[in-house]
Amino acid sequence: MLLPPGIDRLNEFMLGGVVVGCLAVGLFFIRFWRRTADRLFLVFAIAFWTLAANWLALAFIDKDEVRTWLYVVRLVAFVLILAGIIDKNRLRRDERTRPRESA
């Protein structure tokens, strides 16, 4: 995809910022995961690193045929987040009510 050079440069600059930002965000989430042992943070870390990969690829890949497939990477990141949320809300075995307990 060909952009006018001024716009292309600005775009590359912003993408660079976003990639590094996402990497840093992921690192924070890894730290929080280690501190709290809550899987949700690990999920967010991987999701943001996946988004970083997505934008990194967008910065370097010019071939349109490949670029149009990059949405799959984006999808993976957001599906991961959804999975993390669902996982957080699933009742664990020991939390299920046990109605068959006799008096």
Next chain:
Amino acid sequence: MSQDELPPAVRRFLDEHIRSVAQLEVLLLLQANAGRCFSSAEVGRELRIETAGAEAQLIDLRNRGIVTSGDPDPSAYRYPPANAEVEAAVSVLAHVYAERRVTVISRIYSKPADPLRSFADAFRIRKDLGNG
């Protein structure tokens, strides 16, 4: 005895300014005697605590802008400060403390919510789940 029943302004005031019951009692003593100047020795006598302790509380309250220290005598403390918002919050607090002491005290000593815990909890759809 739910802390959520405390008025939000009171909750905020407690969370932001009040670290101990001693501090609260000092504040409410000055508030009940609004306009009168107290020295830390007088406060210590009224509340039966050490002068040094009273002094520390008074200094902290003054630094937070909740009481003023006298001019020209900086060792004389009085309530109210110039801040109307603080006055309003404290007067509600005085009421609430009179009616629900234990709730207020629990609030003072409850740990501030860990932001990470709040982040994770934000994604809970139901509130009745255990530690997920």
Next chain:
Amino acid sequence: MAETVYILCALTSLTCALMLLRGYSRSGARLLLWSGFCFIFLFLNNILLLVDKVMLPDQDTLFGVHFVLWRGAVALIGVILLLVGLIWDGES
């Protein structure tokens, strides 16, 4: 196919944003405010992708600014907001 993906991504972002902002109104933890806004911007990023690729495929610019710049700026702002929140309000 791509449309479905963009919509899903947008909805997920929006869901996260709403959950976090609701959590902020309940707990007052500022980290949730920052991250809530981050996901609002990610939501906008995905909506812009949708608008660009699916709704207005023949158009390159929006209000005179290239789509690419809109998307990049929005994503960058979102990530920066989250980073600020994590650094500044990530621990009590």
